Amino acid sequence: AQSVTQLDSHVSVSEGTPVLLRCNYSSSYSPSLFWYVQHPNKGLQLLLKYTSAATLVKGINGFEAEFKKSETSFHLTKPSAHMSDAAEYFCVVSLNRDDKIIFGKGTRLHILP
């Protein structure tokens, strides 16, 4: 069965320090993986996606993620947090064989001044 686990429900970092949001997946197929961000009262916005090309994926706003098949992970990182990064982040896996995508529970990122 396919699943996505976001290991932290809340992460707090100081402005200017690195961000690490963890995601592990389980899939019987070669997955596509996404990170979406949701700011308050806004829709889910795509940050980046992995679809079997380069394993290190660069996204918007300085975020990147590395697909590690041996660890079944797709962690999201950013070298230096900004106050505007405070939001909810969702890791998503697709089954690549139908329309379904599966969400993780989300990680709320707090940025401390």
Next chain:
Amino acid sequence: EPEVTQTPSHQVTQMGQEVILRCVPISNHLYFYWYRQILGQKVEFLVSFYNNEISEKSEIFDDQFSVERPDGSNFTLKIRSTKLEDSAMYFCASTRSGGSYNEQFFGPGTRLTVL
């Protein structure tokens, strides 16, 4: 930049009442989706819709739910007789091409509260 819109942003209803949640997908998109997120839980797939018919639905999407594209722009989710457990945030999404490897564009959501 085009975006998916949803109305209302918040809907409060009494148990047993019918509700219709509205979405306007991006204009040249062909595939439409509904998801829900119960407070504190995961975002869950409800249904996908293409070419005026349901292409896939989850076990959550029972006979109380229906979807419709009544005109060229709106995509609606109807809950026939709401239950307390239907209280959730409902997200609409659309994409130009099918297949879950394509980015889905999400609306801001409608918060449904059933009393």
